[in-house]
Amino acid sequence: MSSPSDGYPTIMLSGTDHDLPELLEGTYSKYSDERLLFNGRKAYLEAVFDNVTGRMVARKALRHEFRNDAEERRRFLREARVTAQLAHPNTIPVYEIGQTKMGSLYFTMKLLRGEDLYETIKRISQRDASALQSYPLSVLMDIFLQVCQALGFAHAHGVIHRDIKPENIWLGQFNEVVLLDWGVAKVWGVEDPPWEPEDFQTVRPEETVDREQLRTLTRSGQLPGTPLYMSPEQILGHKSIDERSDIFSLGVMLYELMTLKEPFYGETVRKTFDLIIHDDPIPPKERAPHRNIPDTFEAIILKAMEKEKKNRYQSVMEMAHDIQIAKDAII
Structure with missing residues (x-):
């Protein structure tokens, strides 16, 4: 792969694939009114209400059975972090990356219609x-x-x-x-x-x-x-x-x-x-x-x-x- 353009920060493996710290547990409880949008084999997408910001957001979550699968966690976190770091008008804003008390990963983003x-x-x-x-x-x-x-x-x-x-x-x-x-x-x-x-x-x-x-x-x-x-x-x-x-x-x-x-x-x-x-x-x-x-x-x-x-x-x-x-x- 050729080098990224001069002057732009490079998105690197060391900044996308590391696991989450345990202190990020606990924010999951602020969401309510879940409505399933898409049910995939490894992850699912919901529309949820963020009771802190007072808005509907989209929440993508890794299925519970993959919560301890290192490869699936790595891939899921890469998607969330690359999406978050590519802040552009034609990419989707990511609001939060977290995990439930049971260890399932999720991230929230703008809800599109x-x-x-x-x-x-x-x-x-x-x-x-x-x-x-x-x-x-x-x-x-x-x-x-x-x-x-x-x-x-x-x-x-x-x-x-x-x-x-x-x-x-x-x-x-x-x-x-x-x-x-x-x-x-x-x-x-x-x-x-x-x-x-x-x-x-x-x-x-x-x-x-x-x-x-x-x-x-x-x-x-x-x-x-x-x-x-x-x-x-x-x-x-x-x-x-x-x-x-x-x-x-x-x-x-x-x-x-x-x-x-x-x-x-x-x-x-x-x-x-x-x-x-x-x-x-x-x-x-x-x-x-x-x-x-x-x-x-x-x-x-x-x-x-x-x-x-x-x-x-x-x-x-x-x-x-x-x-x-x-x-x-x-x-």
Whole structure:
């Protein structure tokens, strides 16, 4: 990974993964009126009322059965601390990190209302009148540029997201755009272990899976990613993952925004990986001729998704610059 930008404090492993001191127990009791928002396998998300500040907040908590699991605690704390340290208009504010008397970790953050970008893409593809009116190409590009700003800010602090996808982009009811889920981020000082496709949870690499499964499939351990959006070097297990891997994922997401289809999909995890490593995507204009995709955007997408990272955009802000120029040309 290349060095963070000069002048920006680097977010390092020593500042994200250490466990909490015991004195932080006890603040959990100030929350009430819990309402479940999302129930995951290892963590859950609730809307809760903070009786001290007098406001509703979101509280993410590690499930009780993982409270003594050192790896899951480390990963959970990294998500909370990286999110807290990346204070940017397009990241979510973290208010508190703590643990219950029983030792379960939690952190609280701003409560968002809206939907993720994937739900928006689905509504557009279904020709939902409201979505078509609210999200013309210019608005979608504004959203994408805000994601680029958040990611560029993270890269300047030495953080690689490693799981860029529409599901991790939240669109608020008042035009907020927030890049979420830093739980598998790579911070300065982290090296990844070798891995195999068999490491992905819930399915075998040769098992037939549909698109929805591939969108949510994760790997246990340190090396993260969602198969449909992973870069070739992520799939190949390279230790030198840097910001250009996030740029590849951005290219995949931009392709999907433009065509409303994923560029790489195989019937199995292994076939999907083979497509990403070896095959060029169908050009966006050919894939979705009815979307009237400008040539300039097609060129940006294909450059971001080059197999060799040296041929991609070398920084998120370089890519954002080209997108802004292309957007201005069509308005």
